[in-house]
Amino acid sequence: MQLKFKGLVAISIITLIALIGIQGYLIYNTYELKKKTYTIDARNAIAKVYNTKELDSIMWLYRTDFLENLVAYEKGNLEGEDLLLKLREKTQEINPEFLKLFNDGLSKDNYNLKIKKVLTSITLTDSLGNKNEIYSTDETNDTIILLGENFAPSDGLLINNSTWQDDQTPIKLNFQSSIYMNISDWSNIMLKELSGLLILSSLLFLFVVSLLYYSIQNLMKQKRLAEIKTDFINNITHELKTPLSTLALATKTLTSEHANGNKEIADGAVKIIERQNTRLQKLIDQVLQSSLGYKQIQLSKEDFNGSVFLNEMLDDYMLSIVSPDITLNRNIESTGLPIHADKFYLSTAIINLLNNAIKYGGTKLTVDYGVDKLDSTHYISVKDNGIGISPKYQKFIFEKFYRVSEKDTHNYKGLGLGLYYTKQIINAHGGNISVKSEANKGSVFTIKIPIS
Ligand code: ATP
Numbered sequence: 429m430q431l432k433f434k435g436l437v438a439i440s441i442i443t444l445i446a447l448i449g450i451q452g453y454l455i456y457n458t459y460e461l462k463k464k465t466y467t468i469d470a471r472n473a474i475a476k477v478y479n480t481k482e483l484d485s486i487m488w489l490y491r492t493d494f495l496e497n498l499v500a501y502e503k504g505n506l507e508g509e510d511l512l513l514k515l516r517e518k519t520q521e522i523n524p525e526f527l528k529l530f531n532d533g534l535s536k537d538n539y540n541l542k543i544k545k546v547l548t549s550i551t552l553t554d555s556l557g558n559k560n561e562i563y564s565t566d567e568t569n570d571t572i573i574l575l576g577e578n579f580a581p582s583d584g585l586l587i588n589n590s591t592w593q594d595d596q597t598p599i600k601l602n603f604q605s606s607i608y609m610n611i612s613d614w615s616n617i618m619l620k621e622l623s624g625l626l627i628l629s630s631l632l633f634l635f636v637v638s639l640l641y642y643s644i645q646n647l648m649k650q651k652r653l654a655e656i657k658t659d660f661i662n663n664i665t666h667e668l669k670t671p672l673s674t675l676a677l678a679t680k681t682l683t684s685e686h687a688n689g690n691k692e693i694a695d696g697a698v699k700i701i702e703r704q705n706t707r708l709q710k711l712i713d714q715v716l717q718s719s720l721g722y723k724q725i726q727l728s729k730e731d732f733n734g735s736v737f738l739n740e741m742l743d744d745y746m747l748s749i750v751s752p753d754i755t756l757n758r759n760i761e762s763t764g765l766p767i768h769a770d771k772f773y774l775s776t777a778i779i780n781l782l783n784n785a786i787k788y789g790g791t792k793l794t795v796d797y798g799v800d801k802l803d804s805t806h807y808i809s810v811k812d813n814g815i816g817i818s819p820k821y822q823k824f825i826f827e828k829f830y831r832v833s834e835k836d837t838h839n840y841k842g843l844g845l846g847l848y849y850t851k852q853i854i855n856a857h858g859g860n861i862s863v864k865s866e867a868n869k870g871s872v873f874t875i876k877i878p879i880s
């Protein structure tokens with residue numbers, strides 16, 4: 429059962445992890461897909477703006493200028509370096525106009541895009557077919573940005589390579605450039621687009637986790653309840669067996685010929701029957717009482733002197749203890765403050781604690797009574813030097829039918845009702861009960877009743 433349960437929990441957790449993995453993968457795929465669509469859209473938007481007449485005419489401004497300078501270069505009136513310098517100057521001059529037109533064109537589509545057109549190479553070929561490469565990005569780090577805004581190469585995405593050829597001059601011109609785009613807050617845009625999906629899947633995930641947590645907890649509760657019930661049935665049959673067999677024995681004695689006319693034997697048997705009857709009655713009362721929650725307990729409260737009440741009660745209790753090994757120590761203060769409680773129920777609660785103290789191995793008992801000014805309560809504590817309770821069980825002992833199920837505690841008979849009932853009584857008084865205990869050392873149970 430234990431193994432099956434653990435297996436079930438393990439499988440649920442593994443399934444959950446697998447689900448998270450699949451969900452993560454799906455979200456990642458959606459992200460990639462969105463990115464792709466977004467890039468395509470961005471490219472189209474750029475193409476739409478880029479291919480307008482206005483922008484084209486701006487580009488022709490630097491081209492015509494460059495062609496004029498190229499003639500000067502061919503004639504030997506201009507150095508190669510100056511040719512490039514002039515190109516740079518011209519493009520810088522027309523760039524603001526280009527940017528304005530470009531951004532105005534884009535804003536309608538609401539794209540947060542940047543582009544740059546970068547010169548990649550300029551090659552000249554003379555009539556004999558000799559090639560002269562006067563500029564190439566491969567050979568220089570000094571990139572020439574023809575148009576657009578600069579951004580780091582790692583942020584850019586190549587969208588187009590273009591070649592401009594001109595055969596009008598005696599030397600053929602091959603002018604190559606590349607266009608890069610950059611979406612400045614790419615990750616923010618993606619996040620915004622995916623936020624609905626992310627929130628929904630997080631919520632779903634949380635929901636599934638809480639559902640799983642709730643189910644496991646419920647399962648554990650059911651399991652413990654089932655165990656407690658079986659224990660209770662075992663315990664009560666065990667408790668009933670002894671008086672019943674003694675009763676059977678006593679009746680047999682009474683009816684036997686041997687007892688006929690023998691008054692002594694008959695009296696003895698009747699006494700046994702009486703005792704067992706009381707015992708059975710007590711057992712049934714205990715079970716019946718335990719069905720009462722603290723709300724159903726009808727208290728008839730009165731004011732009484734705590735120290736007098738406790739001393740009398742403990743005197744009576746000690747009279748009923750046959751074993752000479754058991755000693756009782758009292759630290760009972762005369763508080764001057766009356767306890768407002770139901771005497772009958774309060775003594776039942778204290779007697780339950782004393783009975784437990786003796787039942788679970790206590791020989792030296794100590795009862796303390798006083799007033800706790802800090803939380804304005806009367807405290808009554810019962811201390812023993814018995815077998816104690818391990819911390820892991822302490823939180824359960826006040827539950828109905830709960831009994832500590834360690835090997836060596838199986839020898840003690842009981843129904844697991846005493847502390848439950850005690851707690852109900854104290855709760856009905858508006859107080860509380862707590863335990864401090866250490867295995868093999870002993871326990872202290874403390875009852876607190878508010879000063880009214
Ligand atoms: P009964 O219904 O006859 O009182 P019980 O004594 O087993 O049966 P509770 O009095 O409710 O039931 O106690 C619950 C459990 O707490 C006990 O089974 C026992 O294991 C543990 N316990 C209670 N008091 C002590 C104590 N003084 N020392 C050690 N263990 C204790």
Ligand code: MG
Pocket residue numbers: 780783784842845846847
């Ligand atoms: Mg008990």
